[in-house]
Amino acid sequence: MRLVEDLIMEVLREAPAPLTPDKITDRVNELHLLADASTTTVSGYLNNLVGSGHVQREGEGYTGTSRAYSSTNLDQAGLKALLGPKIYREFENSGFQGLSSIANRIEDFKRFFERFTGCGSTMADMFIAAAKELLGPPSLAPDLSPWRHADLLGSLYPRPYQHDVYAILRGYGYQGKVIEAPTGSGKTLIGMMCIQDWLRTLSPGESILILVPTINYEQQWIGELCYKPIGLRMTPDVIFTGTPAALEAERKRTGFSPALIVMTYTALAQLGSPTGKGGFDSDSIEIFLQGNNVQYVILDEVHKVVEDLHSVSAGITRLLTAWLGDRSIRGLIGFSGTAAAYRERFVKLGLHLVFTLPASDLIAYGFVAPFSEYGVPFAYSDRENRVRNLLDQYKSLVRVFAGLLGSGNVRNWFSEISMEERLAIGRDVLGMYAGRKDQDEALAKCYREWEKGGALTLNELPLITVVQLANNLSDESLVKKAAGALPRSEREKSLQLFRELLLRLGKIREELKGLVYYPDMLRRLNAKGFGMRLDAEGICRLPSAALSKSALAEQVRDGIASSIAGLYSTLKNLYIRVGEGRVDSIKAIIAAERSARKVTGVIVFDAGKRIRWESGTAVPGYAGVAGVFAQMIGDRRFTPMAVLSGEMYMPWTESRQLPAQIGRFIKKNIMLDELGEALIGLVTQGLALSEKQHAEFRSTFHSILAGYIEGLSHVGAARPWExxxxxxxxxRKVVDEAGLAEAAARLKARLSLKHRHIRRWVSTFFDYAIIFTRLLDARTAELQQPSGVLQKFFVVKMSGGGRKQLMYDLTARIVDAEELPVNMIIVSPWARTGWNVVRPNVLIDATATRNVTAWQQLRGRAMRAMGTWNKDCYELV
Structure with missing residues (x-):
C-alpha cells in the first residue's frame, strides 16, 4: 500500500533522530486512521525503502536519506481509483486531474461531463456530489492536495490574451513550445497559470524547475509565487532559489525536497561545466535532474540560451528537450520578449516558437503602456559641415605642398637617412605600429615601400615628418631645399607659392579655432611659427624623458603641429569627432514631444563609450553614452543619468543633492518598504494568521527595521549577525508574546539566518546598503563640452558580481521614482536584460539601430502599464 510508504517517509522527515520500527508504526497510525499498519507491515515497507535508497539504517533505528521521494497525490489518486486508468486519462486531458479540480470548477466540469458521457446535468450533479463526498468536509480538503496556492486559473486576474496563451501551451501539452510576448505583458503570470496546472498532478518529492537569466529574476519569481497579491501565494517552505550545490547541502541538512526550484542559467551551467573538466558534462546535469525528480521546466527569457548555441546553457537545453522527447520530464516551455529573431536557433535546440503577442495590439487594448520610439540617423550639424569643408580645403593644400617639395625629392631624402635612425624616429617618437610585436619589421617593410613609388599620398605624409625630424627642417626649409637646384626665377616662384600657401592655411586655421572646441585641437591650431619653425631636436629628445606613453604621444603631436603634415595628423581626427547633429536631433525630438503631450521620462540608447575622467578634465565629445551625457548636463530642461556596465554618471551639485536623494530613496523605498514588505510576506505566507495579526506584525516589523536602517551609514560588507x-x-520576541500557538514555531523558524530565503534576503538587503554607501562616496570629476564649457559631474563605480545587476535594477527604479528629479536615462546595450521601467514614454535609439536585437529588448522594458491600471481596468477593456 503506497499510502503506508508515504506516511513512513513523512514520519522520518520530521524525526530529529533515528526511529525504531515500533515508534515509526505508532506515528504512522497517528497520522492517518486508514493506515492501521502493524510493525511487521511497516518493517517490510522499511526494507523496500532501504532498497530504493530513500531510507538508511542507523543502529537499531531508521532515518531518511537525501534522495528525493515522490509521495502519492491523494487528490489525483482518489479520482483515478473512482474512474479507472482508461477513463481517468480522458478526464486528465480535459483538465480534471483530481477530485478538487471537479469541485472547484463545477460549471466547466458539467459541460465536459455532458459532452463526454452524453448524459444530462442530473448525472453530472450526481458525479460532482460523489467527488465532494470523497473529498470530505472543507477542513479535510487540504490533506488531499499537497500544494496550497491561490487559484489564478479561476480568478479574474488573467487578461484575455493570457488565457489564450495558457490554452495554447496546454493544448500543445507543454511539449517544448516557446511564446513571444513583450515585456510588461505578464509572461510570469502565464507561467504561474501553467504551474498551477502542473501542481494538480505533481506529487511530493517531484519538482518544477524555473531557469532565469539573473538573480533579480529569481527574486521577482519568489515574489510572484509567494506573497504578491496577484500570484500563487504559495508557502516559501516549498520553494528553493540558489545554486545546485546549495540545494544539495540544504537537502542533506534538513531533507528538504522543494516543489519549485528557481535557478539562474549560470548556476546550472556551472554544474554542467565544472572547473577542470571543460566542455559539457551531461552526467552532472542528469544527476541533478534525477535527484530532484524534475517533471516540468520553464525557460524564462529563453533567447539568452540561443544567443550562443555552443554555450553550456544551450547544451543543458538540448538535454532537457531530449528528456522531454523520451518522457523523462512531462513538460517544458519557454518565454521571451524577442523570440522571433531566434526562430531557427530554437529549432536547433528542439524548441518551437508557436505564438507571438503583437505589442501594437496590446497597446491598442490598453494592456501595455503606449510610448513613442525614434531612431536617430547620423547627421552633421551646420558647424560640423563647415568644419568638414575646411578639412577638405586643408587636405587639398597639403597635396599642393607635397607638389612643391616634389615626391621624388622627398623619397630620395628619406632614403638617405639610415634605417636605424628612421626606425628610432618612427618607433620611439611617432609611435608608428605601436603595440605590434613585430614593430621594427613592420616599420622596415613600410619604409622600403616608401623609398619607391610615384606621387605622395596622404597616408605617406609621416614620410615628410620623418625627413623633417631627422634633418631638423621646417616646412620653409624643405621648400628651399627642394628649390635649391632650380633656376633663380623658378626658385623665387616656388617660395612665393609657399608663402601664398601658408596664408591660405593660416585662414583655415583661424576659422577652425572658432569652430573647434577640443583643447588638444585648439592647442595645436595655435602652434607658433607654423610652417616656419620646427623644434626637431626637442621633439626627438622626448622619448628619453620620464613620460607615460599617452603623455609622450600628446607632446609629440603638440611639437609637430607647427608643420603642415604634422598638423594634418591631428586635424584628420575631426572627420570622426562628430555627433553634434545627432545630439541636436535628440534634443529636437524631446522638445517636439513635450510640446505635444506630457513626457514623463526619456530613454536614450547609445554605444557604450565611457568618460575618461581619471586623469583630469575629460573631453568626451559627442560619441556614445559619454557624449550624449556630456551634452545634456548643464541644460536646465534635463536631469540626465548615464549608466554603463562599469560606472554611472549624474549631474554635480555642491550639496551633493542627487546622490543624497537617491541614497534616501534606497533606504526608504527599497530597503525599508520593498524589502521589508517582501520579508514579512515571505515569513507569514501560508500561516494561519488573522488580518489583524498580519497588520500588527507588519507594523511592528516595519518599526524595528526602520530603526535599524536609520543607524546604517557606511557599510562595506554584509552584517548578518548584527x-x-x-x-x-x-x-522573534514579538512573536513569542503574541501567543500564536502552532503558527509561532513555524514563524520563528523562518525568522532565522538558517532559513534559506532569509539568508538570501539579508544578502540582498546589505547589497543595497553597500550600493547606498557607494552613492555617498560618489567621486567628483570634470569634463569639457565641445563648446568649451567645463561641467562637473558625479561618478559612481559599479559593484561586481550579483550586486552589479542590482545597480542596473536600481537605475530603472530611479527613472520611475516620481520623488527623484531624473528625467532622462542614457544607457548602453546592457539594458537589454532585466531592466524594467514604467514612467519613460519616449525611447530614442541613437545608434541608428546598429544593434537591433538589443534595441528591441530595451523598448520592451518600457512597455509596462502604470500602477493605476488594476484588475477593474482590465475587466472593463
Missing part, C-alpha cells in the same frame, strides 16, 4: 541581533531576534 542584523539577527538587532532585527530578527527582536521580532
Amino acid at each position: 542584523f539577527d541581533r538587532k532585527v530578527l531576534r527582536r521580532f
Whole structure:
C-alpha cells in the first residue's frame, strides 16, 4: 500500500533522530486512521525503502536519506481509483486531474461531463456530489492536495490574451513550445497559470524547475509565487532559489525536497561545466535532474540560451528537450520578449516558437503602456559641415605642398637617412605600429615601400615628418631645399607659392579655432611659427624623458603641429569627432514631444563609450553614452543619468543633492518598504494568521527595521549577525508574546539566518546598503563640452558580481521614482536584460539601430502599464 510508504517517509522527515520500527508504526497510525499498519507491515515497507535508497539504517533505528521521494497525490489518486486508468486519462486531458479540480470548477466540469458521457446535468450533479463526498468536509480538503496556492486559473486576474496563451501551451501539452510576448505583458503570470496546472498532478518529492537569466529574476519569481497579491501565494517552505550545490547541502541538512526550484542559467551551467573538466558534462546535469525528480521546466527569457548555441546553457537545453522527447520530464516551455529573431536557433535546440503577442495590439487594448520610439540617423550639424569643408580645403593644400617639395625629392631624402635612425624616429617618437610585436619589421617593410613609388599620398605624409625630424627642417626649409637646384626665377616662384600657401592655411586655421572646441585641437591650431619653425631636436629628445606613453604621444603631436603634415595628423581626427547633429536631433525630438503631450521620462540608447575622467578634465565629445551625457548636463530642461556596465554618471551639485536623494530613496523605498514588505510576506505566507495579526506584525516589523536602517551609514560588507541581533531576534520576541500557538514555531523558524530565503534576503538587503554607501562616496570629476564649457559631474563605480545587476535594477527604479528629479536615462546595450521601467514614454535609439536585437529588448522594458491600471481596468477593456 503506497499510502503506508508515504506516511513512513513523512514520519522520518520530521524525526530529529533515528526511529525504531515500533515508534515509526505508532506515528504512522497517528497520522492517518486508514493506515492501521502493524510493525511487521511497516518493517517490510522499511526494507523496500532501504532498497530504493530513500531510507538508511542507523543502529537499531531508521532515518531518511537525501534522495528525493515522490509521495502519492491523494487528490489525483482518489479520482483515478473512482474512474479507472482508461477513463481517468480522458478526464486528465480535459483538465480534471483530481477530485478538487471537479469541485472547484463545477460549471466547466458539467459541460465536459455532458459532452463526454452524453448524459444530462442530473448525472453530472450526481458525479460532482460523489467527488465532494470523497473529498470530505472543507477542513479535510487540504490533506488531499499537497500544494496550497491561490487559484489564478479561476480568478479574474488573467487578461484575455493570457488565457489564450495558457490554452495554447496546454493544448500543445507543454511539449517544448516557446511564446513571444513583450515585456510588461505578464509572461510570469502565464507561467504561474501553467504551474498551477502542473501542481494538480505533481506529487511530493517531484519538482518544477524555473531557469532565469539573473538573480533579480529569481527574486521577482519568489515574489510572484509567494506573497504578491496577484500570484500563487504559495508557502516559501516549498520553494528553493540558489545554486545546485546549495540545494544539495540544504537537502542533506534538513531533507528538504522543494516543489519549485528557481535557478539562474549560470548556476546550472556551472554544474554542467565544472572547473577542470571543460566542455559539457551531461552526467552532472542528469544527476541533478534525477535527484530532484524534475517533471516540468520553464525557460524564462529563453533567447539568452540561443544567443550562443555552443554555450553550456544551450547544451543543458538540448538535454532537457531530449528528456522531454523520451518522457523523462512531462513538460517544458519557454518565454521571451524577442523570440522571433531566434526562430531557427530554437529549432536547433528542439524548441518551437508557436505564438507571438503583437505589442501594437496590446497597446491598442490598453494592456501595455503606449510610448513613442525614434531612431536617430547620423547627421552633421551646420558647424560640423563647415568644419568638414575646411578639412577638405586643408587636405587639398597639403597635396599642393607635397607638389612643391616634389615626391621624388622627398623619397630620395628619406632614403638617405639610415634605417636605424628612421626606425628610432618612427618607433620611439611617432609611435608608428605601436603595440605590434613585430614593430621594427613592420616599420622596415613600410619604409622600403616608401623609398619607391610615384606621387605622395596622404597616408605617406609621416614620410615628410620623418625627413623633417631627422634633418631638423621646417616646412620653409624643405621648400628651399627642394628649390635649391632650380633656376633663380623658378626658385623665387616656388617660395612665393609657399608663402601664398601658408596664408591660405593660416585662414583655415583661424576659422577652425572658432569652430573647434577640443583643447588638444585648439592647442595645436595655435602652434607658433607654423610652417616656419620646427623644434626637431626637442621633439626627438622626448622619448628619453620620464613620460607615460599617452603623455609622450600628446607632446609629440603638440611639437609637430607647427608643420603642415604634422598638423594634418591631428586635424584628420575631426572627420570622426562628430555627433553634434545627432545630439541636436535628440534634443529636437524631446522638445517636439513635450510640446505635444506630457513626457514623463526619456530613454536614450547609445554605444557604450565611457568618460575618461581619471586623469583630469575629460573631453568626451559627442560619441556614445559619454557624449550624449556630456551634452545634456548643464541644460536646465534635463536631469540626465548615464549608466554603463562599469560606472554611472549624474549631474554635480555642491550639496551633493542627487546622490543624497537617491541614497534616501534606497533606504526608504527599497530597503525599508520593498524589502521589508517582501520579508514579512515571505515569513507569514501560508500561516494561519488573522488580518489583524498580519497588520500588527507588519507594523511592528516595519518599526524595528526602520530603526535599524536609520543607524546604517557606511557599510562595506554584509552584517548578518548584527542584523539577527538587532532585527530578527527582536521580532522573534514579538512573536513569542503574541501567543500564536502552532503558527509561532513555524514563524520563528523562518525568522532565522538558517532559513534559506532569509539568508538570501539579508544578502540582498546589505547589497543595497553597500550600493547606498557607494552613492555617498560618489567621486567628483570634470569634463569639457565641445563648446568649451567645463561641467562637473558625479561618478559612481559599479559593484561586481550579483550586486552589479542590482545597480542596473536600481537605475530603472530611479527613472520611475516620481520623488527623484531624473528625467532622462542614457544607457548602453546592457539594458537589454532585466531592466524594467514604467514612467519613460519616449525611447530614442541613437545608434541608428546598429544593434537591433538589443534595441528591441530595451523598448520592451518600457512597455509596462502604470500602477493605476488594476484588475477593474482590465475587466472593463
